[in-house]
Amino acid sequence: MIDFPALRFSFSDEVELLRRSVRDFAAAEIAPRAAEIDRSNLFPADLWKKLGALGLLGITVEEEYGGSSMGYLAHIVAMEEISRASASVGLSYGAHSNLCVNQIRRNGSEAQKRQYLPKLVSGEHVGALAMSEPGAGSDVVSMKLRADYRNGEFVLNGSKMWITNGPDADVLVVYAKSDAGAGPRGITAFIIEKGCPGFSTAQKLDKLGMRGSNTCELVFRDCAVPEQNILSGLGQGASVLMSGLDYERAVLAAGPLGIMDACMDVVVPYLHERKQFGQPIGEFQLMQGKLADMYTTMNACKAYVYAVGAACDRGETTRKDAAGAILYAAEKATWMAGEAIQCLGGMGYINETA
Incomplete structure (x- = not known):
């Protein structure tokens, strides 16, 4: 995970601080284990309580139930940074914090929220x-x-x-x-x-x-x-399900954003380090064009997903835009992963680099 000059999206100071905190945590606790998580097909159970201690499992939950009460844009930012370190961890995080926790927060009775949310928010319990x-x-x-x-x-x-x-x-x-x-x-x-x-x-x-x-x-x-x-x-199950889809799609769309970030984390240093014909391959026009397309596409996806997240916080989200954001981000993340493999050449096709 690298920090390179990037477009700022006018987040509040609170959300920017959250991004930095989650990025630092993910770089220290998740990224070094990502390859082993993939090889072993095992989720590190200790991460749940660590995510809970950071306030990330109840990021949309009111403080009275142990949550952070920060909203959907903040949830998207957290989801992106976790997925940047490991898309697998990010997916499980999203299923817990949004699909389960947020549905109980939105639809549960007072008794249900008090019974279930505190342990889900702390990471003592896992949700699905x-x-x-x-x-x-x-x-x-x-x-x-x-x-x-x-x-x-x-x-x-x-x-x-x-x-x-x-x-x-x-x-x-x-x-x-x-x-x-x-x-x-x-x-x-x-x-x-x-x-x-x-x-x-x-x-x-x-x-x-x-x-x-x-x-x-x-x-x-x-x-x-x-x-x-x-x-x-x-x-009321269909109503519960359908009313939550917009929020689920908005938050889960941040998973592909994290994948695109991760592609850039790998590609940018490689284009500087790999040399052919006596110069870094990043100096060749073909590679510069690929990188420009990747960077532009990534930021277009971010702008769309962040806008939908902000709309969720204002109560203005629309079903077509929540669906459009995850559609566009997922398709472009798949494309960008392919471009990253092309940039890395043979190194992009081995597990050591992945």
């Missing part, structure tokens, strides 16, 4: 969100996980798939069908704790990328959940 299934992703209404009401509680049967933090989560926001014939109004969100009878996790998935961001299938077999664990209200 479970929506996707083997046959249901974007098509939420087609989910098969059932929640049948019996004797004053809901009994869940079915499974969830591709759940980030699933193997480690202590607290999960889980969506299930409480009324199979009611369409979107038949979906309910539940808060489920690890160790709940009838709930288990299958073998962790051995992914090609984002390794170390632990992912698995969740299995529910006659898992009884009390009524007080309903999030927001019976049949």
Whole structure:
């Protein structure tokens, strides 16, 4: 991770201080372990409490529940800097702090917030969100996980798939069908704790990328959940899910920003150090053109994502821009990673450099 002259985006002093603090932490605690996290496909459990001690796990949570109450733009900045050191750690961080913690903050009852948020914010507990299934992703209404009401509680049967933090989560926001014939109004969100009878996790998935961001299938077999664990209200699951998507997309769009930062961290020094024909390859017009395109594209993505984050803080976000920001940032991060490999030549194709 390097500091080179870069465009300033008129952040407040508070957010700039946060960026510096998270960057320093990530450089010291995450970046040196990033390669091993990828090789071993293991998330370092000690990072959770360290992230909690910095106030990063509850960055949008009110102070009365142990949070930092800084907002979505600050959350984006933290997500970017963590992902810059390790995109895998960043993904797990986002799943915990936004998909789980922020959903409980936004939709939980006072009792639920006081019960669950403090330990999630401190890092004592790990959070996750479970929506996707083997046959249901974007098509939420087609989910098969059932929640049948019996004797004053809901009994869940079915499974969830591709759940980030699933193997480690202590607290999960889980969506299930409480009324199979009611369409979107038949979906309910539940808060489920690890160790709940009838709930288990299958073998962790051995992914090609984002390794170390632990992912698995969740299995529910006659898992009884009390009524007080309903999030927001019976049949309100689709509303909970859809109302949170804008914030989730805005924050998770910062993951690709971190990847682009990391590309620059590797490419800029290499163009100065690598010599061909008696001069650094960064002096060749082709490489200068690549670097110019990478830098310009990265800042265009940042401007869009930061603008959406600021809009979230003002209560002005729009679904199309939250979706547009993560679409654009993700596509350009993929392109930029390819350009970084081209700049590094053969060195870009070996694990030692990655």
